[in-house]
Amino acid sequence: MKISVVRDILEANERIAQQNRELFDRNNLLVLNLMSSPGAGKTSLLERTIDALKNHISMGIIEGDIQSSRDAERIAQKGVPTVQINTGGACHLDGNMIRDTFEEFDFKALDLLVVENVGNLVCPAEFKVGEDFKVMILSVTEGDDKPAKYPLMFHESKVLLINKIDLLPYVDCSVGKIENESRKINPDQEIFRISCKTGEGLEEWYEWVKKRLKNKRIKSQ
Amino acid sequence: MKISVVRDILEANERIAQQNRELFDRNNLLVLNLMSSPGAGKTSLLERTIDALKNHISMGIIEGDIQSSRDAERIAQKGVPTVQINTGGACHLDGNMIRDTFEEFDFKALDLLVVENVGNLVCPAEFKVGEDFKVMILSVTEGDDKPAKYPLMFHESKVLLINKIDLLPYVDCSVGKIENESRKINPDQEIFRISCKTGEGLEEWYEWVKKRLKNKRIKSQ
Numbered sequence: 001m002k003i004s005v006v007r008d009i010l011e012a013n014e015r016i017a018q019q020n021r022e023l024f025d026r027n028n029l030l031v032l033n034l035m036s037s038p039g040a041g042k043t044s045l046l047e048r049t050i051d052a053l054k055n056h057i058s059m060g061i062i063e064g065d066i067q068s069s070r071d072a073e074r075i076a077q078k079g080v081p082t083v084q085i086n087t088g089g090a091c092h093l094d095g096n097m098i099r100d101t102f103e104e105f106d107f108k109a110l111d112l113l114v115v116e117n118v119g120n121l122v123c124p125a126e127f128k129v130g131e132d133f134k135v136m137i138l139s140v141t142e143g144d145d146k147p148a149k150y151p152l153m154f155h156e157s158k159v160l161l162i163n164k165i166d167l168l169p170y171v172d173c174s175v176g177k178i179e180n181e182s183r184k185i186n187p188d189q190e191i192f193r194i195s196c197k198t199g200e201g202l203e204e205w206y207e208w209v210k211k212r213l214k215n216k217r218i219k220s221q
Numbered sequence: 222m223k224i225s226v227v228r229d230i231l232e233a234n235e236r237i238a239q240q241n242r243e244l245f246d247r248n249n250l251l252v253l254n255l256m257s258s259p260g261a262g263k264t265s266l267l268e269r270t271i272d273a274l275k276n277h278i279s280m281g282i283i284e285g286d287i288q289s290s291r292d293a294e295r296i297a298q299k300g301v302p303t304v305q306i307n308t309g310g311a312c313h314l315d316g317n318m319i320r321d322t323f324e325e326f327d328f329k330a331l332d333l334l335v336v337e338n339v340g341n342l343v344c345p346a347e348f349k350v351g352e353d354f355k356v357m358i359l360s361v362t363e364g365d366d367k368p369a370k371y372p373l374m375f376h377e378s379k380v381l382l383i384n385k386i387d388l389l390p391y392v393d394c395s396v397g398k399i400e401n402e403s404r405k406i407n408p409d410q411e412i413f414r415i416s417c418k419t420g421e422g423l424e425e426w427y428e429w430v431k432k433r434l435k436n437k438r439i440k441s442q
C-alpha cells in the first residue's frame with residue numbers, strides 16, 4: 001500500500017514536471033537540476049560557475065533547503081536572481097515547488113536556470129522538476145563505493161562532477177573506481193574531476209554548460 | 222493531501238516502532254539507530270566499535286542500504302551477526318523493515334544492536350525503528366553549516382559524532398561552530414570529536430556506549 005501511494009505521488013509529479021519543462025522550452029531556457037549529498041559542494045560549484053559565466057549569459061538560481069536561507073544568501077551576493085524554497089521537512093524538490101517560484105523570475109530574460117536540490121543522494125533522483133539535465137556532485141571524501149550504493153542517482157545524472165580532488169592525498173578514495181562503477185550504471189555519463197577550492201577541472205564543466213546552452217537555443221528556434 | 226499521506230505513514234510507523242522497542246526492552250537489548258550523510262563514516266565507526274567492544278559484549282548489526290551488501294560484508298568479517306536490509310529505493314529504514322529481521326537474531330544472547338541507517342541526513346530522522354537512541358555522524362568535510370540546514374537530524378540525535386577530524390587542516394570547517402549550532406537545536410546532545418582513521422576521540426564514545434549498556438540492564442531488571 002505504501003508503494004502505491006509513492007507511485008501516485010511520482011505520477012502526479014511527472015505531469016507537473018512536464019508542464020514546467022514545456023514552459024522552460026518555450027523560453028529557450030536551459031534548466032539543470034543539481035544534486036548531491038550534504039556538503040559535497042553544490043553551492044561552491046554554483047558560486048564558481050556564476051563567476052565564470054555571468055558576463056556571458058543570464059542566470060537564475062533556485063535554492064532548495066529543508067529550512068534556512070544560507071545558501072540563497074551566499075548566491076544572491078553574486079548578483080543573480082535567486083529564489084529560496086524551504087521544503088519544511090521534505091527531502092527533495094518536486095515539480096510543484098518549482099512551479100511556485102515562477103512569478104519570481106523573468107524567464108524570457110534568462111539563459112540558464114540552476115536548481116540546487118536538497119542535499120540528499122536518494123530521493124531527489126526520483127523527482128523531476130522540469131529540468132533538461134540532472135547533474136550530480138560526489139565528493140572524494142564520501143568514498144569510492146557510492147555508485148553501487150546509490151545507483152539511481154548515478155543512473156539519472158547526465159553529468160557526474162567528482163569534487164574536492166585537492167583532498168585526494170588525505171583520503172582513501174580511488175577516483176578511477178568511482179568512474180568505472182558509475183559508467184557501469186550509466187555508460188553515457190560525462191564525468192569531470194574538479195576542485196571548487198582550487199578551480200582545477202572547472203573549465204571543462206563550463207565548456208559543457210556552454211555547449212548545452214548552444215544546443216538548447218538551436219533546438220528551440 | 223500529500224502531507225496527510227505522509228502523516229499516516231509516520232503514525233503507522235510509530236506504532237510498529239513502539240512494538241519493536243517493547244520487544245527489545247524485554248530482552249534487555251540496547252538499540253542504537255546510526256545515521257549520517259553518505260560516506261560520513263558509519264561503517265568505519267561500526268568496525269572500530271566492534272573491535273573495541275566485542276570481547277566485552279555481544280553485538281548484532283543491521284545494515285540498511287538502498288541496494289548492495291558491501292557494508293554488511295565489511296561488518297560480517299568482524300565476526301558479529303549481521304543482517305542486510307535492502308530498501309529497494311526507500312531512503313530510510315522504518316519499523317517494519319526492522320521487524321522483518323527479527324527471526325535472523327537471537328536477541329536474548331545480544332547486549333547491543335546497532336542499526337546502520339541509509340546514508341541520508343533527512344528522512345531517517347523522521348522514522349523511528351524501535352531504538353533507544355539515535356546517534357548521528359557528521360564529517361568535517363561536509364562543512365559547519367549543517368546543523369542549521371538539517372535541524373531535525375541534529376534535534377533527534379542524542380549523540381553527535383564529529384568525524385574525520387584528521388582532515389581539519391585541509392578543509393574550511395569550524396568544529397566549534399558545529400558544536401554551538403547543534404547545541405542550540407539540541408541542548409542535551411552529547412558531542413564527541415573523533416577520527417575513525419586515527420582512532421582519536423573514540424575512547425569517549427566507547428565509554429558512552431558502555432554506560433548506556435549498564436543503564437539499560439539496570440532499568441530492565
